[in-house]
Amino acid sequence: MKELKNIISQNVRKFGMIIALFGILVIFQLLTAGTLLTPLNVTNIIMQNSYIIILAIGMVMVIITGEIDLSVGSVAAFVGAIAGILMIRMELPVVLSVIICLAIGALIGAWQGFWVAFVKVPAFIVTLAGMLLFRGLTMVALGGRTLAPFPEGFRMMSSSFINDWFSGSTFHILTLIFGIIATIIYVIQEIRGRKDLIKYNQEQSSQGLFILKVIILSLLILAFTQRLAVYAGIPYILIILLALIIGYTFYANKTIGGRHIYAVGGNERAAQLSGVKTKKxxxxxxxxxxxxxxxxxxxxxxxxxxxxxxxxxxFELDAIAAAVIGGASLTGGIGTVVGAVIGALIMGVLNNGMSLLGVGIDWQQAIKGLVLLGAVAFDILNKKKSS
Amino acid sequence: MTNTILQMRGIIKEFPGVRALNNVEFNVEKGEIHALVGENGAGKSTLMKVLSGVHPFGSYQGEIVFEDHVCQFKNINESEAEGIVIIHQELALIPDLSVAENVFLGNERVKRGIIDWHETTTETNKLLAQVGMRAKSSDLVRHIGVGQQQLVEIAKALSKKVKLLILDEPTAALNEAESENLLNLLLEFKKQGLTSILISHKLKEVMKVADHVTVLRDGQTIETISAKDGEITEDRIIKGMVGRDLVNLYPKRNTKISDVMFEIENWTVEHPQVPDKKVADNVTLKVRRGEVVGIAGLMGAGRTELAMSIFGRMYGKYVSGTVKKEGKEIIIKSVDDAIKHGLAYVSEDRKEYGLILQDNIKRNISLSSLKKLLKKITIDEPKEIHVVEEIKAKLNIKAPHINQDVVNLSGGNQQKVVLGKWIFTDPDMLILDEPTRGIDIGAKNEIYKIMNELAEKGKCILVISSELPELLGTCDRIYTLSNGCITGEFPTNQATQEKLMTYMTYNKGEEK
Incomplete structure (x- = not known):
């Protein structure tokens, strides 16, 4: 029990947001009389927030290096407009259009990165300029009008589900299999990690706690996939999200590039003098x-x-809020991909829950603002207490 | 005991898990200079924080008697009202305000709610004359040197009608001439009846000016030595501080100095902003295998600039010059190149340029050597842990764990982490810029031992320092640097402090 207390007080930063997410889920589940966690709504929450989660992953990397990007909403709109022009007006194939769009995104990133990294214009200014620039260009490209509809093949990426190869009737069987495999992989990973810790004499939690943690998280994965399976199964977008989360977490924690990002944000001069190519x-x-x-x-x-x-x-503010609620520090050097995703989910569940309750968009904004302030204040007070 | 201005009796201050002060007794006589010495973490700063009210009354046990009445300060303002003023090691000046504005910051001269600039300026000028400052009251603090800034702090203290002036490591960032100046000023104040407490690591200074020396160790008063009895000796203070005889601060080494490893020839670098201003002017020097070579220079002589320009052109604009390793020219355009060619540079400012403070020991030590830990595309963490544990043990880094954040380590241990980072890169030449600045004697001794071990392994070591005894105690050969030029070269056995100082202040343009 004492250990549990210790661990919670030590990891309140890490656990804090998970507890917050859990608490928000429980509150809205009760307030909405169970509507929040219906299979349909769980699927909805994922799909509604997919783009914020993706932006939050990129944003947390930017924030870890100690910078900021205010332009992502405008860039997203601009790229959407280009996609419309390519696919709807010019009727180019979907795959080619997507590739061109991603390349344009890379070019825009390079443009802003050039000013921030090499010319050393403050990122706030560069991306504020980008926010105006690309919003303007979006309107220019679209001529102020809306382009619709997109071809079926393109919409699949964001709104379709993987077919059930087993054609289950009440359950989407492939989804269940997927959930079980994911759980097994997760358990194996955890056990391996713990073995390494023991092998190299590093600090580890007691066996009881470890087993408890693994069981709870396994059950969560299974429950989540069960929800999806009852509705329409796994949306394609979830696969994209999982790939991004796993890929970026791996990159941030296990590779030289990831270490360098943290080092640059932690202390740019020291990183530079340690051989890190900070500008790059x-x-x-x-x-x-x-x-x-x-x-x-x-x-x-x-x-x-x-x-x-x-x-x-x-979108830029949602993405920044997600990263910050997820524990990232705007002074750089601190933050995690998983944290940013949880932050995005907290914002997403709040949005969704309040909409279900019929809270107007006006109050939603106001409440989200307070949540952001509260989350960061909690974090800072917590840090003070521990130091 | 009417002559006593301050008595601190039985002070006990506890932080969660540690007793920082354990029954400290500290008495200061009126009109004296009282030195407070001790290793880092001995409790000097904590004691002064208790005295000044940073740790408010009630958060400690014990009694403070100042000018014969018991004081219970709840904050700094209350202690300042009594005339107790602290000047911290990190100066608390606003760089973009003028000297006068800084002097009266928080204590503005006002007439009917509006700042009286006339009085502010005249009062400041009086105070500046008192502290013997060259800068004008209208100069921006940003534009005056550290030594002058220190004087601004003192002027600020004087403006508050100070009775007891506390200086925390006032000379840490000053060169010898400025330190000298400051100490003389303290002696001058003493004549005028002002009492000062001087916290310092530099025992030579302490012995020069102090009337009494109180030694703290592990939160306890070890002893108070009086100058009257002529008992203040360096050995006695050190013994009190470390709790044992430090047989030799500068340990001996058995090195075999062999052939020349690194040569720097005609190295010229210009100031990054001011064209034509040469920060390194035609510098030529060489270092042999197993040799410890010193560069002696005053602040502003271009020592750090020279080192950083060699280390991957991290300072200034490269004009000309070559670096040779074992007779062959090597091109170093980035830190990465420098590391590849076996160079390492330990900065004088470990917090700004050496460490990622919020990262742990492990990540700091491995940062420059991640490529060595590469397994396919990932970092081999078991290997990382293994190597870092080894380095931690070898350098005797005192921390419970390699996952400890370096921000929580003492200065000496932080410095060892920086050294560890560079030892991991397995360099052929280490450039150590003020390797023992701001760290206590015990840790200094350990750093010197590490230097010796590296030299014994055949590495080259280039030490930059403004503490001449340190250079004389550790180096085989010493260059003097003045205004970006090498002005002299001496084998250590032919060098003395006086001789080095002469060449360190020698100006190329001047007739000698």
């Missing part, structure tokens, strides 16, 4: 952000089935 690191983080903003723009356009001039409005 920043440049590529912006290129990456550009690509992810483009991907988010494509998914949003596909989901809306239209390219509109107002797409992606305020």
């Amino acid at each position: 690191v920043k440049f590529w983080v912006y290129v990456n952000m550009g690509i992810l903003a483009a991907l988010a723009g494509l998914i949003f356009a596909g989901r809306l089935n239209a390219a509109t001039p107002q797409a992606g409005n305020l």
Whole structure:
């Protein structure tokens, strides 16, 4: 028990947001009399928030290097507009269009990265300029009108589900199999990690706690896939999200590039004097952000089935809020991909729950603002207490 | 005991898990300079924080008597009202305000709610004359040197009608001439009846000016030595501080100095902003295998600039010059190149340029050597843990765990982490810029031992320092640097402090 207390107080930063997400889920589940976690709504929450999650992943990388990107909403809108022009006006094939769009995202990222990393214009200014620039270009490209509808093949990415090879009737069997495999992989990973810790004499939690944690998380994965299976199964977008989350977590924790990103944000001069190519690191983080903003723009356009001039409005703030709620520090060096995703989910569940309750968009904004402030204040107070 | 201005009796201060002060007794006589010495973490700063009210009354046990009445300060303002003023090691000046504005910051001269600039300026000028400052009251603090800034802090203290002036490591960032100046100023104040407490690691200074020396160790008063009895000796202070005889601060080494490893020839670098201003002017020097070579220079002589320009052109604009390793020219255009060619640079400012403070020991030590840990595309973490544990043990880094964040380590241990980072890169030449700045004697001794071990392994070591005893105690050969030029070269056995100082202040343009 004492150990549990210790662990919670030590990891409140890490656990805090998971507890918050859990608490919000429980509150809205009760308030909405069970509507929140119906299979349909669980699927909805994932699909509605997919583009914010994608932006949050890119944003947390930017924030870890100690910078910021205010332009992602406009970039997403711009890329959506380009996608509309390519696919609807010019009738280019979907795959080619998507590739061109992602490349444009990369170019935009390179443009902003160039100013931030090499010319050393403050990122706030560069991306504020980008926010105006690309919003303007979106309107220019679309001529102020909305382009619709997108071809079927394109919309699949953001709104279709994987077919059930087993054609289950009440359950989507493939989804269940997927859930079981994911659980097994997760358990194996955890056990392996713990073995390594023991082998190298590193600190580890007691066996009881470890087993408890693994069981709870396994049950959560299974429960989540069960929800999906009852409705329509796994949306394609979930596969994309999982690939991104796993890929970026791996990159941030296990590779040299990831270490360098944290080092640059932690202390740029020291990193530079340790042989880290700080300018290149920043440049590529912006290129990456550009690509992810483009991907988010494509998914949003596909989901809306239209390219509109107002797409992606305020996405940048949602993405920043997600990263910060997820524990990232705007001074750099601190933050995790998983944290940003959880932050995005907290915002998403709040949105969804409040909509279910019939809270107007006006109050939703206000409440989200308070949640953001509260989350960061909690974090800072917590840090003070521990130091 | 009417002559006593301050008595601190039985002070106990506890932080969660540690007793930082354990029954400390500290008495200061009126009009004296009282030195407070101790290793880092001995409790000097904590004691001064208790005195000044940073740790408010009630958060500690014990009694403070100042000018014959018991004081219970709840914050800094209350202690300042009594005339107790602290000048911290990290100066608390606003760089973009003028000297006068800084002096009266928070204590503005006002007439009917509006700042009286006339009085502010005249008062400041009086105070500046008192502290013997060259800068004008209208100069921006940003534009004056560290030594002058220190004087601004003192002027600020004087403006508050100070009775007891506390200086925390005032000379840490000053060169010898500025330190000298500051100490003389303290002696001058003493004549005028001002009492000062001087916290310092530099025992030579302490012995020069102090009337009493109180030694703290592990939160306890070890002893108070009086100058009257002529008992203040370096050995006695050190013994008190470390709790044992430090047989030799500068340990001996058995090195075999062999052939020349690194040569720097005609190295010229310009200031990054001011064209034609040469920060390194035709510098030529060489370092042999197993040799410890010193560069002695005053602050502003271009020592750090020279080192950083060699280390991957991290400072200034490269004009000309070559670096040779074992007779062959090597091109170093980035830190990466420098590391590849076996160079390592330990910065004088470990917090700004050496460490990622919020990262742990492991990540800091491995940062420059991640390529060595590469397994396919990932970092081989078991290997990383293994190597870092080894380095931690070898350098005797005192921390419970390699996952400890370096921000929580003491200065000496932080410095060892930086050294560890570079030892991991397995360099052929280490450039150590002020390797023992701000760390205590015990840790200094350990750093010197590490240097010796590296030299014994045949590495080259280039030490930059403004502490001449350190250079004389550790180096085989010493260059002097002045205004970006090498002005002299001496085998250590032919060098003395006076001789080095002469060449360190030698100006190329001047007739000698």
